[in-house]
Amino acid sequence: MAIATLPPPVDLKQRKQSADELALLKHLDQLQEEGERARERWAPKADRERDIKLYRGQVGPKTGDAYFKANFIQTFVDRMVQQLTDSRPILRVDSRKTGLKTMAQVSQKVADAVWEEAKMQRQTFKMAHNAAITRSAGLYTGYDWATDEIVLEVVKNSQVVFDPAVEEAALLSRAEYLSIDRIRPLSELVYKFPGRGGFVTADANVTLDPASLARRIVTSPLTDLMQGKLGGADALGRAHVWEWCLVDRQRGKDGVALFPNGRRVYRSKDLILWDGPNPFWDSDHPVDWYDWIVDPEHIWGQSACDLLMHLQLAFNQLGDGLVENQILGNFLTVIADHDALDAQTWKKLQAISSSIILRKRSRNAAAPIVTPPAAFGADKIALLRWLFTIGQLLTGVTDVTLGETPGSLQSGQAIEGLVEGANLGTRSRASRLEDFFTRVGQKLLARIYQFTSGDRVVALVGPTGPAINYVLKRAEFFVNDDGQALTEAERREALKWHRFIVQPGSSMAGTRLRRGQLMKDLVLLGAGSRADMLAEAGFPNPPEMLERAKKEYAEYAAAGFVAPQAAKTGK
Numbered sequence: 001m002a003i004a005t006l007p008p009p010v011d012l013k014q015r016k017q018s019a020d021e022l023a024l025l026k027h028l029d030q031l032q033e034e035g036e037r038a039r040e041r042w043a044p045k046a047d048r049e050r051d052i053k054l055y056r057g058q059v060g061p062k063t064g065d066a067y068f069k070a071n072f073i074q075t076f077v078d079r080m081v082q083q084l085t086d087s088r089p090i091l092r093v094d095s096r097k098t099g100l101k102t103m104a105q106v107s108q109k110v111a112d113a114v115w116e117e118a119k120m121q122r123q124t125f126k127m128a129h130n131a132a133i134t135r136s137a138g139l140y141t142g143y144d145w146a147t148d149e150i151v152l153e154v155v156k157n158s159q160v161v162f163d164p165a166v167e168e169a170a171l172l173s174r175a176e177y178l179s180i181d182r183i184r185p186l187s188e189l190v191y192k193f194p195g196r197g198g199f200v201t202a203d204a205n206v207t208l209d210p211a212s213l214a215r216r217i218v219t220s221p222l223t224d225l226m227q228g229k230l231g232g233a234d235a236l237g238r239a240h241v242w243e244w245c246l247v248d249r250q251r252g253k254d255g256v257a258l259f260p261n262g263r264r265v266y267r268s269k270d271l272i273l274w275d276g277p278n279p280f281w282d283s284d285h286p287v288d289w290y291d292w293i294v295d296p297e298h299i300w301g302q303s304a305c306d307l308l309m310h311l312q313l314a315f316n317q318l319g320d321g322l323v324e325n326q327i328l329g330n331f332l333t334v335i336a337d338h339d340a341l342d343a344q345t346w347k348k349l350q351a352i353s354s355s356i357i358l359r360k361r362s363r364n365a366a367a368p369i370v371t372p373p374a375a376f377g378a379d380k381i382a383l384l385r386w387l388f389t390i391g392q393l394l395t396g397v398t399d400v401t402l403g404e405t406p407g408s409l410q411s412g413q414a415i416e417g418l419v420e421g422a423n424l425g426t427r428s429r430a431s432r433l434e435d436f437f438t439r440v441g442q443k444l445l446a447r448i449y450q451f452t453s454g455d456r457v458v459a460l461v462g463p464t465g466p467a468i469n470y471v472l473k474r475a476e477f478f479v480n481d482d483g484q485a486l487t488e489a490e491r492r493e494a495l496k497w498h499r500f501i502v503q504p505g506s507s508m509a510g511t512r513l514r515r516g517q518l519m520k521d522l523v524l525l526g527a528g529s530r531a532d533m534l535a536e537a538g539f540p541n542p543p544e545m546l547e548r549a550k551k552e553y554a555e556y557a558a559a560g561f562v563a564p565q566a567a568k569t570g571k
Contacts, residue, residue, distance in 0.1 A: 004317045013195040021272045028267060031177050035161025043157055043300040046419060048134045051305035054212045058068065059309075060316055067327065072388060073308050076395045077132045083397075083426045085125045088435055088508035091115065093445065097497035100478045104498055110448055118152040125181035127290060127553045128433070134158075136169070136291040137303040139436075140180065141443035143280070143451055150447045152309065152440070155287055160288075162299055168290040169299050170435060176247045178285055186237040188438050192267065200268045202237040218253060232310065242517040245278070245285045281492055282446040288439045290432070308391055309396060315387045380483050397424050434502045441500030449491050 017025075023502065053059045057071035077464040091111055095104035131135035138160070159182070163175035171179070183204045195478035248263040262278035262285070280286070291301025390399055478486045488496060 009506065015196065015199040015271070019273070019274060024265065024272060025267065025270065028179075028242075028265065031244075032161060032179060032242075034164065035177075035179065038164035038298070039157070039300065042295070042298040045158070048158065048307070051133055051303050051309075054305040054309055054312065059313070060320075064318045066316065067318055067323040070319060071312070072315065072391055073305055073312050076308065076391060076397045077129070077304050079397045080426065080429075081125060081128045081132055082427055083459065084433060085121065085128055087506070088115075088121055089434060090503040091441065092501040092503060094501055095497060096499060097494075098463050099482070100494055100497060102481050103479065103494060104312055107445060107448065110452070111444055114150055114444055114448060118150060120152060123152050123154055124433075124437075128292075130154065130156055131290050131292040131301070135293075135303040136289060136299070137304075138287045138289040139440055140287050141440055141447065142286055148451070148453075150444065150451070151288075155165075155396045156299060158494060164298075166299055167297060169291045169294075169301070170432075170439070172287065172289050172299065173284050173439075178245050178287060180243045180245075180287065181240050182243070183238050184241050186239060187239065189268075191240065191275070196271055196273050199271060200239045200241075200273070202239055203269055204240050205237045219498055239268055241273065245287075257320075258522055261274070279452045280446060280493065282443065286443065288431075288436055288443070290436045292429070294432075304395065311387055311391050311394075315384060315391075318380060318387070319384055322384075374539060431504070432481065434504060436504070437502045438500055441502065445498060445500050446495055449495050456556065462516055478512045 019543035022222040054073050055071075055077060057069060057074060060066050060069055091108065093104045093108040093111060095101045127137045127139055134157055136157050138155040139158075140151075140155050142151045142153065143149070145152050161179045162172065163177050166172055166175045184192075186200060186202060189200050191197070193318055207264065244258075244263075244265040244267065246263040246265065248259040250258045252258055259277050261280070261283040263276070264278050265275045289299060291299065292304060293307065295301055402508065478491055480486065
């Protein structure tokens, strides 16, 4: 994500910093330490790394090679995230002030388009996937001044620190501060931060493991290290850059707030790169947060991996022991005297037996005792299945959502009932995700209202892909219902009256399918409109779609073709 280049409020052309800047660096260090302590308390680095290994199947029942490893954590996590993010939510923009409804309607079209341009569905999957594995994750809603694009960026919990006084993800806007840690090439910093960007030294690496990097640093000349010339694959040179979002209540001598919308600071390890007011119209923090399992005491949440860890370890340990015992018990065990059998027979027994127990010589030879292999333990198989079922109960991932349909069920209605039951475990997460989308969407509106500067073509996308190319004319967008153009101040005001809404339940595919089918039935009964049916299915601009359809069918009729029966009715 590009970082905006803005006119600096202080002289950044030299490395030397003022006393105020040094004091600011010290203050940020204190906030960073406080935030990291809170993060380490509730989301320790060791736990995050363990959860990633659990997801990858790298935590087994024993240190050596195991006979049995079945990683159902990965299956459950992937399926839960897919259930949560596969369906594109239905977006609405509602105006709460008369005279701005036309603008709200156009805003909805633009928000839909920006949603697609920013690849929001893919970003949502990535964000939710991170949260399921590592407890929580977020989205940064920004703007790239270089490309003139609104940017949505997934933020991992290892990248951020928050004000620990905030205990709920939905209330992150109340935080006194938050910080985002990004790794950037030195060449980018020179471009983005003219002046001080050229004084940043390399202090990060993305290609070497920590041990290799430590060896490289020890053996590298100091000048090469400072310039980011570490050699090999990591020769580019990269540095940590922290973006700080602060609530700053300072006032000038005239009593006017210096940072009414918040303060934004970019820093490297020991340099202030930029310091000034929040460049965005809204005064909210640019990050929205999503915790996979809500914890009442903090914002970091709990992970699905942590929830399933002990079940997974027990499952693998039991399965490993079962398979190992079966392998070891798959051969005969023979107990016999030395003199009971001839040498050739002994050689044959050694080839087919896992163990031979010999009695002492010089005694009366007795017939060998042969013990057959043990039968495969059905009780242990049942226990494995029980452990897996407990995992299903904890996650809401049932046989149906895994693609298995009970053979006794024949009707679609019965299967639909099972799907509905499976969705119960997902509904709470989906509801919080829709609330998350609402907060992100409000920031999208703010960026759209602030940065839309000219005409543009936007692709309005429905459930089946691109549907309409819509030419957004700026003169038509920023107008009231009387067609009068809005000033910048009026656009800012309009933002306060326009509310971004995600239709409840629309992010869950099953819910949308049921509502769409219900609307279809209502249409057939004459109790619903085709426009409502299209809207419930998630298609953009149903009235326009119907108008185009009527026009095309009229052309068919004029040419002597029979129009499809389903399209004869208008609305």
